[in-house]
Amino acid sequence: MATQKGNIGITTENIFPVIKKFLYSDHEIFLREIVANAVDATQKLKTLAAKGEFKGELGELNVEVKIDADAGTLTVSDRGIGMTAEEIDRYINQIAFSGATDFLEKYKDDAATIIGHFGLGFYSTFMVSSRVDIITRSHREGAQAVKWSCDGTPEFTIEDAERSDRGTDIVLHIDDDNKEFLEKGRIEGLLSKYCRFLPIPVVFGKKTEWKDGTQVDTEEPNQINDTTPLWTKTPSTLTDEDYQKFYRDLYPMQDEPLFWIHLNVDYPFNLTGVLYFPKIKNNIEVHRNKIQLYCNQVFVTDSVENIVPDFLTLLHGVIDSPDIPLNVSRSYLQSDRNVKKISQYITKKVADRLNGIFKNDREQFEQKWDDLKLFIHYGILSEQDFYDKAKNFALLKDIEGKYYTYDEYREATKEAQTDKDGNLICLYTNDREAQFAHVEAATAKGYNVLLLDGQLDAPLVSELERKWEKTRFVRVDSDTVERLIQKDDKTVSEADEQVRANLSTVFKTMLPKVEKVDFQVDATAMGEEAQPVVITQSEYMRRMKEMAQLQQGMAFYGEMPDMYSLVLNTDHRLVKQVNDELNTSLADRLAPIDAELRGLNARRQAIETAQQNTKSEDLTEAEKADRKQVNDDIAVQEKLREEALADYARTNKLVPQLIDLALLQNGLLRGEALNAFVKRSVELI
Template identity: 60%
Template sequence: MQKGKIGVSSDNLFPIIKKFLYSDHEIFLREIVSNAVDATQKLKTLASVGEYKGELGDLTIRVSIDKKKKTLTVSDAGVGMTSEEIDKYINQIAFSGANEFVEKYKNDAQAIIGHFGLGFYSSFMVSKKVEVITRSYKDEAEGVKWECDGSPEFELTNVKKERRGTDIIMYIDDDNKEFLEDYRVEELLKKYCKFLPVEIAFGKKKEWKEDKQVDTDEDNIINDTKPAWTKAPADLKDEDYLKFYKQLYPMADDPLFNIHLNVDYPFNLTGILYFPKLKKNIEVQKNKIQLYSNQVFVTDSVEGVVPEFLTLLHGVIDSPDIPLNVSRSYLQSDSNVKKISSHITKKVADRLNEIFKNDRKQFEEKWDDLKIFIEYGMITEEKFYERAEKFVLLKNTEGKYFTLEEYKNIIKDNQTDKDKQLVYLYATDVDAQFTFIEAAKNKGYDVLQMDGQLDSHFINHLESKLKDSRFVRVDGDVVEKLIPKDEKQEMKLSEGDRLDLTPVFHGQLPQRGKANFLVTFEAMSENDSPVLITQNEFMRRMKDMAEMQGGMSFYGDMPDNYNLVINANHPLVMRINEDKEKDLEKDLKGMKSKISTLDKRRAELEKAKEGKKDEEVPSAEKEELHDVSNKLDELKKKKETLLNEYGQKNKLVKQLIDLALLSNNMLKGEDLNKFVKRSIELI
C-alpha cells in the first residue's frame, strides 16, 4: 500500500474546486462520464492502430446508484490506468494557487479538458470520499485502488479487478443527496450526455406489469451515439432532420428550414440549425441553440458564438475548436470564436438565398414566419444586411411580395415627390387604416403592410440605407400631402370661412386622455372623406419604438397629437359653412362689422406709431390703441364662444368627426353607441 499527499502546495485543493473552478455543482457528472468516454475512445483508437490486440467486448459505460452505501458509480471498460498513471494524472496537480493555475491554462484550456485529472476532481464537489478502482489495458497490468476523503492525503493499494477499465465510486455527502435520486441523475445524463459517442446505461428499461413499473433485462441507454449532425448531409433526408428536431424540442412546432453546418477548415465545426416558427410577439429565447464539444453538452448560452440575431434559431453547434474554461461552462472571447460566428452568419444567409432562388414560392409562403428573424439580423448585423438585401421581401396590402429592387422599380414613377425623394407608403393595421389605404390606391399608389413587431425599427434602418427614400405611414397625412407634388388643388373655403369653422369643429373635439387634436384645413378632392384624423409620422414612430424598448420614455410619456383635417372642398363641409352663416347671420354680421372697423382703426394707430420713440407717441393715441385692442380681443373671444357653442349643438359636425374617429378605430364604448343612435336619427 502507498500513502502520500496530492501534489498541491495549498492546504486544501477542494475548497478551490468547490468555490472557484466549478461554478455549477451538477457538471461533476458530465466531467466523470466524459472522462469515461475519453478512456473508451482511446482504447478504440489503440485497437484500430494495432496497439491493443485484445477483445474490445462490451464498451457500454454504466452509471449506478447504491442508496444503502450512498454511492454513485461510473464504470467504463476503457484504457484504465496503472499506478504510475494514477500518480501522473491524479496525484501530481502541482500548482501554488488557483490564480496561477487559471493563468497557466487560460490560453490552452483544451490541454486539460479530456485528461483524466482536473475534471475528475469535480467529483469532490458532491462527495465526502471518492474511490477509483482501475486496471490498465496493458498486458499483465494489475488492479489498483485509489481513495481520498477530500484532504490532500490519499491511499493507493493493489486490488483484484477482473476486467480492464475504471470505476469511479463517489460517496455522496449530506448536502448533495439529490444525486442519489434516480430521476435527478437521469435528468443530468440526458442534459449533458445525451449525444455522447459511447453508449451510456443507467439502470434497466422499465415496463408496466400488474399496475406497476418493473425492470426488464434491457439496458436503459440514455444517449444517441450518432446524432444527425455527426452524419453527412447526403445521408440524411428531410424526415431525419425533422425527427432530430423533435428529439431536441419535443413540444415545438415543426421548423421552417434547416442548415447543416460541416466545416473542417480553418476550424472544425459541425451542427444543424433550424429556423423555428416565431410568434409575432418575438420570443427572444436565447437558450435554444445547444453548444457541444465533441458531442459533450457545454451550454445553451451561445451569445458568444453566434451573433445576437441568430440566437433566435434552434439546433446544435459542435466544435472542439471553441475554447472553454476549466469547467467547460463559459466561453472565452477569442479570434476563433469570432471566425466561427462570421462563418455561421454567412452560412445562414447563403442558405436563405439558396431557398429564395430555388423555390421562391415556398420562400414567400414562409415569409411571414421568417420576416422577424431576417429583419432582426439586418438591423443588428451589417454583414448580414449586405447579404440579405437580395432576398428580404416587402409585402403589400394585397398580399404580394417584392424584393427591395423590384418594389423600387414598381413605385418610382408614381411615388417620387417634388424633391425627387422616393416615398414608400405603409400601413400598420390594414383594417383600421382601410380608408387611408383606399384613398392612396385611388391615387395609383401602392401601400406596404408593415405590421410586424420590429417594423418600426426596420423602417428606420431602411431609411438610413436606401438612397433618397423615406417611409410614410398611409394615415400620416391627407393623401394629397403624403407624396407632395408640384400641382396644387384650389381651396373653395375662404380664409374667413376657415377661421369661423375652426371653433365650430373645436366644439365637438373628442376628450380622450392625453390626446391633443389640432384642427387644420386641406384642399382635397370632393370625393375624399370630409374629415380625416392623421398623426405626425416622426412622433408616432418614436412613440411606437418607445413601447418596444427602454430608454425612450421621453417619447412614450408625451401626449398623442392628432390632426383633425377638414376637407375644405367637400360638399358636407360647405353645407356646414352655409348653415352656420344662415343660423348665425344676425349675430355674426354685427360682430364681423365691428371687428372689421376695430381692425381698421388698430392698423391706423399702429401705422401712426411707426418710426417714433415711445415718448413721442401722444398719450391719447396710446390709450386709444390699448382700448381698441381690448375691445377686439373681447369681440373675437365672444365670436369664438358663439361659434364653439354652435358647433357643440351641431349633429352633422359631431357625425363627421365620429366618422373620422371610426375609420381610425378610435371610436369605442359609449361614444360608439351614441354615434349609432345619431346615425339612425339622421337617416
C-alpha cells in the same frame, strides 16, 4: 503494494490556469464531467487499439451509471484505458495536470475526440460528495488494481484493490446537501441533457415497459444516448426526413422547420452541426436559446449569444466545436479569435443558404417569407454587415400579396410615388382592416401600399430610410391621401383660410375627451367623394412610441399621448352644410366681431411696420403699451368669436355625429361618448 499517503499537489503554477479556464456555476455539471472522462478513457483505448498498441479484446465498451440509494453512492464505470498508481499520482493528485492534454500531445493526429483538456473536471465531484473513491486498473498487461480515496481535503490514500477487468469506477459518496443526485429521475434527466449524444454508449439502469398497469424493468440495458447523431454524418447520406426527424427529436412541440443548414468545416477551425430555420411569426424572446452547443458531442449550453450573433440565436439546432472555450467569462468569449471566426462563418453560411433558396426557388422562398421575415429583419437591424448580404433576398409584400426585392420595389413605385422634392414615398399599413378606408383611398389614387405588420417592421422602416437615399416610409393613415405624396405646392385663399378656421373651431369644441390622446383639427379640400371627416395619426410620434416598446432608452415616448389629427373635408356636402348653416345663424353675431378684428389686425400691422427697425429694449413705454393693448384687444375679439362658434356647435347635431363617426371608424369612440353617439343616432333615424 504498501499503503501510500500524501498530499495532493496544488501549486500556484498549476492552480491559476485552472481558475482562469474553468468556472462551474452549477453543481449538476459534475455528472457531465465524470461521464465525459469515462468516455475519454474509452476513446483512448480505442485509439491505442487502432494503432496496435493495445492487443487485448476491446469487448463491450459502455459507460455505466449506477445509483445505490441505500449506500448513498453514485458510481460511473467504464472499461477504458484505466490507470496505474503512478498515473493516479500524476493525473489526479496534481490538479490541472491533465491526462487528456498529455495524451493529445502524443496522439494528436488520432485522438481528435478526446474531450478533457485541463484536468479539473474530476474535481467537480467534490461539489456534491463527502468522499470520492477511484477504483481503477490499467489496460497494461499485469497491472495492479488500485483504489484512491479523498474526502475533499488535500489528504488522500492510495492502496491496492481488487478489480478483475481494466477500466475505472468513480464512486461518489453523495453528501447530505445533495441527496437529489441519488434520485433516479434527476440523474436520468441530467444524463439526457448532457450525455444524449456522447460517442460511447452510456447506460443507466434497465429499459422499462408497462405490465399489469405498472412500469417494470426489462432485461435490456437502458442506453441514454445516440452515439452517431445526425450532425456527425455525411450530408449526402441523409434525407429530408432524417433532418426533420432529428428536429422533432430535439424540439418535439415545435412546428416543422422551414429549412436547414448542415455545417461541416475543419479549417481554420473545427465546427460541425445542423442549424434549422424555425417558423417565427412574432415574439422573438420565445424563440431564443434553442441552439444547443456541444464539445465533441458533450452538451455544454443552450445560451450561445456570445458565440453567434444575436439574431442567429433565433435559429434552432446544434453546434459542435472543440475550438470554443467552454468555461470562461463572456468577455473572453467575445475577444476569442476562434469564436469570432466561427460567428462570421455561421453568418455567411446562413446568408448564402437564404440567397441560394431565393435564387433557385423564389416561389418557395416567398411562400415561407411570413415565417422567415422576423429573423431576417432582426439580422438587418442588429448586425451591421448582414444588410449587405440580405438586401438581395429580403422582401417587401404589398396588400395584394405581391413580393418585391428592395430594388424591385423602388423601381416599381418611383414614377407614381415620388414627391415634389424628389423623395420616394413608400406607403404602408400595419393593419389593413383597421386602416381600410385609408388603404382604399391610397389604392384608388394608384399608389402601392405595403403590408408591414411584423414585430420589427417599425424599426425596420427607420433603418431602410437610413440605407436608401431620398426615401421616406409613411403609413397610410398618417395624413389625408392628397397630402401623403405632395406633387406641388398649394396656395390657400384668404376666404378659404377663414372657412377652415371657422370649421376647425366648431369641430374642436365638440371633441370628446379621450385618455392619453391629443387631437388637432384641420380642414382641407379632399374632393366630393372623400369622407367628410378623416382621422390621421402623426407618423413621427406614432413611430417613436412604437420604437419605445422595443428600446428602453426611448421609454419616455411611450408615456406621451397619442397624437391624432381630425381633418375636415371642405368639399364634402355635409361639411359644406355645417359651414352654410354656420354663416346663416351667426352672420349678425360675427359681423361686428370680424369688422373689429379687421381693424385691430390692420392696427397691429401698422404698429409692427413702424417698429420693425427698433430693438425691443429701445421702444418707449408708450410704444410697448400700444403694442400690448392691440394684442389684448385682438385676443378679446377672438375669444368672442370662439364663444359664438362654440354656441353654434352645441346646437348642431351634425357636428358631433360626424366627429363620432370618424372616431368610431378608428376605434377611438368608447364609454360615455359611444353611448351618447348611439342615442343621438337613434334620434336622428
